Amino acid sequence: MREPLPRDMFDPACPSSMVPFQIGDKWAGMVLVCLADGPRRFSELRVPMYRVSAKVLTETLRALERDGMISRTAYDEIPPRVEYAITDLGRTLFPAMEACRAWALEYLPAVEQARASYAQRSA
Amino acid sequence: MREPLPRDMFDPACPSSMVPFQIGDKWAGMVLVCLADGPRRFSELRVPMYRVSAKVLTETLRALERDGMISRTAYDEIPPRVEYAITDLGRTLFPAMEACRAWALEYLPAVEQARASYAQRSA
DNA sequence: CTGTATCCGACACGATACTG
DNA sequence: CAGTATCGTGTCGGATACAG
Numbered sequence: 001m002r003e004p005l006p007r008d009m010f011d012p013a014c015p016s017s018m019v020p021f022q023i024g025d026k027w028a029g030m031v032l033v034c035l036a037d038g039p040r041r042f043s044e045l046r047v048p049m050y051r052v053s054a055k056v057l058t059e060t061l062r063a064l065e066r067d068g069m070i071s072r073t074a075y076d077e078i079p080p081r082v083e084y085a086i087t088d089l090g091r092t093l094f095p096a097m098e099a100c101r102a103w104a105l106e107y108l109p110a111v112e113q114a115r116a117s118y119a120q121r122s123a
Numbered sequence: 124m125r126e127p128l129p130r131d132m133f134d135p136a137c138p139s140s141m142v143p144f145q146i147g148d149k150w151a152g153m154v155l156v157c158l159a160d161g162p163r164r165f166s167e168l169r170v171p172m173y174r175v176s177a178k179v180l181t182e183t184l185r186a187l188e189r190d191g192m193i194s195r196t197a198y199d200e201i202p203p204r205v206e207y208a209i210t211d212l213g214r215t216l217f218p219a220m221e222a223c224r225a226w227a228l229e230y231l232p233a234v235e236q237a238r239a240s241y242a243q244r245s246a
Numbered sequence: 247c248t249g250t251a252t253c254c255g256a257c258a259c260g261a262t263a264c265t266g
Numbered sequence: 267c268a269g270t271a272t273c274g275t276g277t278c279g280g281a282t283a284c285a286g
Contacts, residue, residue: 164267164268165267165268165269166267166268177268177269177270178269178270178271181268181269181270197268200267201267202267202268203267203268203269204267204268205267205268205269
């Protein structure tokens with residue numbers, strides 16, 4: 001017997017409804033990976049994430065800081081130095097991220113194949 | 124000893140770089156959950172996903188179909204009937220989705236707390 | 247160096263009307 | 267019923283210039 005659908009996929013009582021917004025951020029995962037084995041400076045992060053503008057990287061870092069995923073430490077020096085570090089809470093995301101990574105590794109070829117087949121059928 | 128950062132987080136050779144786009148879709152996960160225990164019609168899906176317009180739901184379904192996550196079956200009847208079903212490939216996403224769900228369940232309270240603390244500090 | 251301010255274009259999305 | 271077409275709006279994000 002098939003269950004009826006839930007009435008409301010956006011029910012605030014269901015924490016999963018927040019998943020797309022909470023851990024679905026486009027660049028947050030990359031930042032966390034970059035911080036995995038030690039604090040990094042803003043300019044250090046800009047290198048591997050060169051496709052993201054300074055503005056968006058800043059916004060991403062602020063959001064991660066606000067949510068307790070990373071910490072921001074500004075040193076009173078000239079020139080200024082700021083270091084971002086992942087928090088314990090931030091590290092708790094790694095298992096879920098690893099699950100996503102493992103999925104991509106295993107099934108991306110199948111997805112490519114499905115896309116090719118779909119393009120074929122559409123043509 | 125700390126590893127140097129990767130040079131390019133967007134390296135196409137790394138399947139993980141596709142994760143934000145492949146499984147980071149805002150509504151795809153909800154659709155798959157809705158299809159978990161049987162095929163559903165378009166209008167059935169609209170109910171729990173009432174915040175998503177027909178246009179966007181259609182786009183989401185098309186993308187999922189293109190990627191081989193769901194199948195679309197149109198019956199030649201009047202009035203028309205179309206059924207969407209999850210594929211075996213689509214089901215392979217569930218473990219990763221479950222990992223995200225479990226994370227949200229466990230750590231969302233900590234995030235809320237971090238947000239409150241951040242708001243406090245900013246005030 | 248680590249950002250912020252401003253402008254602007256592209257695109258995502260909803261609302262509405264319409265079709266087979 | 268299951269969409270598509272069109273339009274208007276809002277947000278995302280890059281580029282550039284500038285500040286502390």
